[in-house]
Amino acid sequence: MLRQQFAALDVEIQKLRQQQRSIMTLLKEPELINQGQLTKQRWVEILRESGMNDQDMSNWHKRFEQMDQWGISSFYSH
Numbered sequence: 897m898l899r900q901q902f903a904a905l906d907v908e909i910q911k912l913r914q915q916q917r918s919i920m921t922l923l924k925e926p927e928l929i930n931q932g933q934l935t936k937q938r939w940v941e942i943l944r945e946s947g948m949n950d951q952d953m954s955n956w957h958k959r960f961e962q963m964d965q966w967g968i969s970s971f972y973s974h
């Protein structure tokens with residue numbers, strides 16, 4: 897039971913690290929956001945470079961849309 901929980905936590909930590917890598921990429925390239933150059937294609941590249949597969953990106957996208965309460969839908973207009 898504890899080993900299963902440990903393994904589940906490890907998977908969750910890996911997913912969080914993927915998100916962290918994606919954010920770090922954006923922080924290294926702020927001009928992508930500031931100049932409206934962050935296209936869907938470039939964002940997918942960033943997510944792939946951070947280690948995400950299609951399912952990871954789908955999950956990320958669902959979470960991103962849930963955050964719209966913070967007014968981040970403007971991201972889509974870039």
